[in-house]
Amino acid sequence: MNLTLDRLSALAAIRSIRCGTAPGVQSGLASLRRTGIAAPELPEGRKRWSASCIDLSALGLARDTRGSHPIEIAVPSEHDRIRSKTFSSILHTAPLPKGAFIDAGQDFRIASPELVFVEMGAVMQPEVQALLGYELTGSFSRNPSDPRGGTVAYGIPPATSVEKIERFLSQCEGNAGVTQSRQVIGYVANNAWSPAEAVIAALMALPLEYLGYGMGRLVLNDRQIAADELARSGARGSRVPDILVPGTCVGINYDSFYHLDLDSVIEAACACALAPNDKTLAAALENARRSVRDKVLDDLRRNRELAAQGLVVLPATSEDLYRKGGFDELMLEVFRTIELLSGKDMAESRRALASHAVCERRQTLIWSLLAWEQGRSYAREQVERERRGILRIKNPQIIEVDMVI
Known part of the structure; x- marks a missing residue:
């Protein structure tokens, strides 16, 4: 066969x-x-x-x-x-x-991964195709049977690269999906480490007509080597900011719900409360508390060490994505930081925040892209809007989003 x-x-x-x-x-x-x-x-x-x-x-x-x-x-x-x-x-x-x-x-x-990306340009919303691009060129993979909610594989080799997809596209004249794929790949960057990081990067990079912030292709997980005097003073030899905005000194680090293991502290504290004289449980509580504290301290030192190398890396959290208006608030802070510290005019990107109606639509889009059960209904709403032409004229044969993310 x-x-x-x-x-x-x-x-x-x-x-x-x-x-x-x-x-x-x-x-x-x-x-x-x-x-x-x-x-x-x-x-x-x-x-x-x-x-x-x-x-x-x-x-x-x-x-x-x-x-x-x-x-x-x-x-x-x-x-x-x-x-x-x-x-x-x-x-x-x-x-x-x-x-x-x-x-x-x-x-x-x-x-091949390159062909799959191109083919999806014929049936997929640009924002969703961008996320697929980040996945295929990144070090994570979604679950084959449940892309939205299934277990994600991390720390794996990329399936392809932006450069390979662009080279493939240059030889694909006449194939369905090529036109949109050539546009979308310009907003994809290599080396995304997680689905949430990809969502943030895609939204920042995509143009305003795709409900993005119009910042263009970003730099992801680029290792920054510490200056010799910083390393000699005890700083880490290198740090890896999640996202850097080219031409500026500004970036973003994303911290998920699970960034700090607070649940382990709660569980250990509950166990101690039931057996207050158990020294083993008391030691487990102290270890859990110290582990969380050490993580907080490392985050603070990371930001200091990057600042000492001229990089201001703003923290982004899960709440910024899930809370209504949270990501727009974060991006306004990013725009202002870029303008104040890098002197770059962010007027075009600020247009993304000028319309209340557009911000409402963007929030629906963000929720539709996230790995939570409610995202399925928001995704269906986005597809229906596309099919009715509310956002923009688009291919009426858009596939069901949950098959992809």
Whole structure:
């Protein structure tokens, strides 16, 4: 059997491989051979295509990974289309760059990360496609079966890079999705470390017409080496600010709900209250308290050490994203800091805050992109707005957002 997974089916496979849940692919995405489309072949002993023909377990995918949606496959010709509701056959009529697919073994090929990004430009909101770009070029991967709420893999090699996607796009003339993809990739930066960091960076970078703040491509997780005299005085040898705004001395560090493990202090304190004379529990409470305190002190020292190197890094928190108006408030502080310390005119970005109606729409967008249950309803609201043309004229065939984020 030969089968070439495409579009969202390929994206699910890429995520599974990156998350380490594809038992048939142990060597990682980068080691897989680049190839072309294979004509589909029925498994031995089968006379017609059906759901029972395909075992995706080698790629770490259950048949219900995308619910009732068909498995998307690329086919080399009209003759090779599979006549079954289980499958959606995709014929690429325009030429694709060499090596647009990857041989995943077990008789499966999958669309490359670059091709998946380009294809999503035809069916995805620009803001969501930008987040996909940050994921594919970053060191994290969303869950293949539950991209919004599932377990995220961190600290993994990128699937591709901004430069590789741009090079791929330069050879994709005539393919669906190219126009939007060329626009969106300009707002994506390499090396995002988490989904929340990607949301912040995307919103900052995207233009005002996409409800962003118009700051252009940013610099993510760029290690700053301490000056010799700082290192000799006891400072850390290097620090890594999450986001830096090019041409300025200003950046952002994001601290999530879990940045400080306060729950461990509460749990230890409750245990001590039940057994006040237990020295082991008392020591556990002190260790938990000290761990949180050490983290707070390290954060403060990080900001001091970066400031001593000419960088002002403002903290961003989960509350800035989830609280209504919180992110607009943070960005106003970022604009003012840039203007005061770097002398850069932020008048264009300030336009993002000029309209109450636009700020309301942006807040809905932010909530739709976050990893919480309510985000699903906000995402549906965003898609419906797109389809009705309330925000801007857009492709009416926008895919269901929860399949992607």
